[in-house]
Amino acid sequence: MNRPAPRLQRSAGILTLAAALIGTLLVLGACGRSDAPPSGAASEDRPALVRVPADATTLQQAIDRVASGGMVLVSPGTYQETAVVSTKDVTVRGTDRNQVVIDGGGIRPYGIVGIADGVRVQNLTVRNTTFYGVLVTGLHDKAGPRANADNTSGGYETFDPAKFPPLQRFEIDHVTAYDNGLYGIYAFNSEHGTIHDNYASGSADSGFYVGQCHSCDVLVTGNIGERNAVGFENANASAPLYVVGNRFSDNRVGMTFLSDYQEVFIPQKGNVVAGNLIADNNATATPVQADGGYGIGIGVSGGTANTFLRNRITDNLRAGLVLANTNDLPAKGNAVTGSVFARNGVDVAGISSEAYPATATCLTGAQVATSFPARLLRALRACTSGPTPAGSATELAATSPAPEGISFLDVAAPPTQPGLADPSSAPSLLPGTVTMPAESTIRLPATDLLADLALQE
Amino acid sequence: MQQAMTGIVLRSRVVKNRGRLLGLSVVLSLIAALGTACGSDDEVAEATPTRLTTDQAQALAVMRFRTWSRKPATFKVAVTSNVAFSATVAIDFTRGAGYGNYQTTRPGSDATLDQGVIAWSGSYIETTHTGTAAALPGVSAWAERPVDTSNLIDLTLMLASNLGADRPENPALLQQGGARLLRTIGTGDAKVWEIRGPGSSAADTADSTQATSKTTYRITPDGELRRFEADLGTDEPATVVAVSAPELPTTLPPAIATYLRLDAAQ
Numbered sequence: 001m002n003r004p005a006p007r008l009q010r011s012a013g014i015l016t017l018a019a020a021l022i023g024t025l026l027v028l029g030a031c032g033r034s035d036a037p038p039s040g041a042a043s044e045d046r047p048a049l050v051r052v053p054a055d056a057t058t059l060q061q062a063i064d065r066v067a068s069g070g071m072v073l074v075s076p077g078t079y080q081e082t083a084v085v086s087t088k089d090v091t092v093r094g095t096d097r098n099q100v101v102i103d104g105g106g107i108r109p110y111g112i113v114g115i116a117d118g119v120r121v122q123n124l125t126v127r128n129t130t131f132y133g134v135l136v137t138g139l140h141d142k143a144g145p146r147a148n149a150d151n152t153s154g155g156y157e158t159f160d161p162a163k164f165p166p167l168q169r170f171e172i173d174h175v176t177a178y179d180n181g182l183y184g185i186y187a188f189n190s191e192h193g194t195i196h197d198n199y200a201s202g203s204a205d206s207g208f209y210v211g212q213c214h215s216c217d218v219l220v221t222g223n224i225g226e227r228n229a230v231g232f233e234n235a236n237a238s239a240p241l242y243v244v245g246n247r248f249s250d251n252r253v254g255m256t257f258l259s260d261y262q263e264v265f266i267p268q269k270g271n272v273v274a275g276n277l278i279a280d281n282n283a284t285a286t287p288v289q290a291d292g293g294y295g296i297g298i299g300v301s302g303g304t305a306n307t308f309l310r311n312r313i314t315d316n317l318r319a320g321l322v323l324a325n326t327n328d329l330p331a332k333g334n335a336v337t338g339s340v341f342a343r344n345g346v347d348v349a350g351i352s353s354e355a356y357p358a359t360a361t362c363l364t365g366a367q368v369a370t371s372f373p374a375r376l377l378r379a380l381r382a383c384t385s386g387p388t389p390a391g392s393a394t395e396l397a398a399t400s401p402a403p404e405g406i407s408f409l410d411v412a413a414p415p416t417q418p419g420l421a422d423p424s425s426a427p428s429l430l431p432g433t434v435t436m437p438a439e440s441t442i443r444l445p446a447t448d449l450l451a452d453l454a455l456q457e
Numbered sequence: 458m459q460q461a462m463t464g465i466v467l468r469s470r471v472v473k474n475r476g477r478l479l480g481l482s483v484v485l486s487l488i489a490a491l492g493t494a495c496g497s498d499d500e501v502a503e504a505t506p507t508r509l510t511t512d513q514a515q516a517l518a519v520m521r522f523r524t525w526s527r528k529p530a531t532f533k534v535a536v537t538s539n540v541a542f543s544a545t546v547a548i549d550f551t552r553g554a555g556y557g558n559y560q561t562t563r564p565g566s567d568a569t570l571d572q573g574v575i576a577w578s579g580s581y582i583e584t585t586h587t588g589t590a591a592a593l594p595g596v597s598a599w600a601e602r603p604v605d606t607s608n609l610i611d612l613t614l615m616l617a618s619n620l621g622a623d624r625p626e627n628p629a630l631l632q633q634g635g636a637r638l639l640r641t642i643g644t645g646d647a648k649v650w651e652i653r654g655p656g657s658s659a660a661d662t663a664d665s666t667q668a669t670s671k672t673t674y675r676i677t678p679d680g681e682l683r684r685f686e687a688d689l690g691t692d693e694p695a696t697v698v699a700v701s702a703p704e705l706p707t708t709l710p711p712a713i714a715t716y717l718r719l720d721a722a723q
Contacts, residue, residue, distance in 0.1 A: 107515050107516065182624070204623070288623065
């Protein structure tokens with residue numbers, strides 16, 4: 001099959017990153033689910049609450065000691081370690097979001113990785129890791145995320161979802177993740193979870209990433225992603241997945257929705273992206289986006305059947321929304337409804353290949369004034385099932401060339417963020433499914449959504 | 458001199474490959490471009506290679522990122538084929554380009570054959586006998602030719618350009634991909650690990666000495682690169698050594714970027 005190179009966010013560079021990341025997560029040998037102790041007798045020998053450093057010197061010691069269903073409560077301090085949560089239904093919580101800091105020191109690969117069902121990470125800060133701040137994943141061995149031994153393809157091998165069932169139930173909230181080398185907060189091969197009220201900046205790839213889940217049942221809401229290469233990224237993560245009421249502004253690219261052959265579950269489909277502020281994604285003091293993406297609000301590369309509802313997409317230098325193909329996967333059946341576009345380089349751009357054009361894209365009730373190419377706008381408003389016009393990706397990029405980037409370790413630290421109201425309260429078990437907001441209740445965000453928590457110029 | 462620096466062309470995009478997790482593999486692919494003319498695979502150091510510890514893998518994983526972050530990034534590059542080439546250069550890893558002073562001698566001799574200023578990108582080599590790197594020779598002084606990676610000098614410069622990257626690599630992949638500790642040099646703050654790079658298909662067999670990487674890195678425990686060696690099939694390995702070179706400009710002069718067409722490439 002002749003597959004032309006992707007034209008938006010996922011050309012060779014970023015695909016290499018993705019492939020390698022998958023390699024990171026793949027495991028050697030027979031790797032089952034986490035070795036979580038049962039919630040019965042074995043757990044009775046373990047405490048339900050372990051405090052750090054009062055009861056255990058390190059996070060990992062505390063995590064290894066706590067009972068299933070219990071909590072590790074971390075006091076203020078800087079913890080120079082990595083920690084893996086492999087016990088079911090464990091909460092790792094800081095007593096002070098801004099003063100409990102897990103610091104990767106620019107050399108350790110991650111802060112906290114959850115590999116057991118029901119993991120919850122709350123009310124703390126993770127910074128300066130070389131890969132990700134917080135990760136929940138169903139791909140692991142007993143020690144945590146592992147690389148694949150077959151390095152001939154950079155560590156990637158075909159992922160077998162039957163061999164690596166997704167992690168079930170997770171919650172990541174009130175976490176500040178900044179200056180991490182790949183992702184700030186990352187859910188991969190995980191289902192039934194929420195990512196809410198977090199802050200991520202300085203990520204060399206994306207601040208928030210939900211990847212590779214067929215029926216995700218994931219809610220991403222109330223988060224701030226700024227000064228990242230990409231604010232929020234989705235690759236092969238599909239419905240039900242709601243991204244609601246977030247601020248993804250002042251990145252190089254606000255959001256991306258990607259189908260990616262190097263992960264399973266293509267194509268990406270069926271997200272509801274609503275009530276988000278996606279503005280001013282022209283930040284210069286940021287790591288470069290791997291493929292030179294810059295000045296883009298939302299990029300859809302091979303993404304399908306997504307609903308973009310009542311978002312405010314403004315002041316992005318290159319384009320507010322870009323539609324492209326990934327290899328032979330077209331952007332198909334995406335709907336933009338009730339959103340406000342303003343002061344973007346162009347509001348909507350199409351750069352798909354002639355062979356794999358975007359199709360069935362529908363623009364209704366949206367304030368959109370400009371497009372690239374110019375005839376695209378009329379086609380989108382017509383809401384036909386056929387292909388939509390596209391122009392040259394190179395020509396579009398030339399309208400706002402990407403400036404050189406800076407080290408992810410040098411991105412400005414975030415302002416103080418609000419923490420949990422009662423960090424010492426006992427955690428409840430996470431529910432089996434996520435309650436999504438009713439679309440009818442989601443409003444167009446104000447221009448200053450979450451601005452009081454964002455880094456001021 | 459011009460003939461001595463003529464040869465094979467590296468796939469120019471390789472230099473700018475942002476594949477962070479493949480970065481060290483890119484080095485191997487560059488060397489592999491030489492084909493079977495390289496030295497034998499069983500030429501290993503006398504020490505018994507061992508699998509990397511977590512700390513060692515993490516240090517190797519950030520090595521290229523630390524090198525990219527180094528300001529100024531100045532190195533002494535050396536390789537000997539039919540001539541002995543050495544250059545003290547500043548490297549712009551973001552652009553995959555470098556600039557500095559070079560000289561050539563006959564192998565085994567200190568007698569200078571040639572000297573001047575050199576600049577390179579992933580696509581072009583520029584040289585001049587006029588002036589010094591600090592004096593910034595004018596545009597008319599330069600001779601230009603395409604990069605040719607069958608030429609060991611070009612290949613060594615390309616390898617040097619690839620020693621920096623804007624993101625860390627994956628320590629787990631490096632650990633499992635065949636990287637091996639050859640020896641530890643010094644103690645305490647002076648400790649340096651000598652590590653053979655990844656890339657062996659036999660990396661996880663019982664006999665780890667079968668690893669076939671042709672690259673060696675000396676790095677500190679916090680990932681600072683001190684010395685890089687590549688076995689290019691010559692008597693002595695090509696080397697890239699971190700040095701202080703205050704005589705060089707701290708950033709690539711704009712005029713040099715123009716000569717190398719880097720502005721147009723962006």
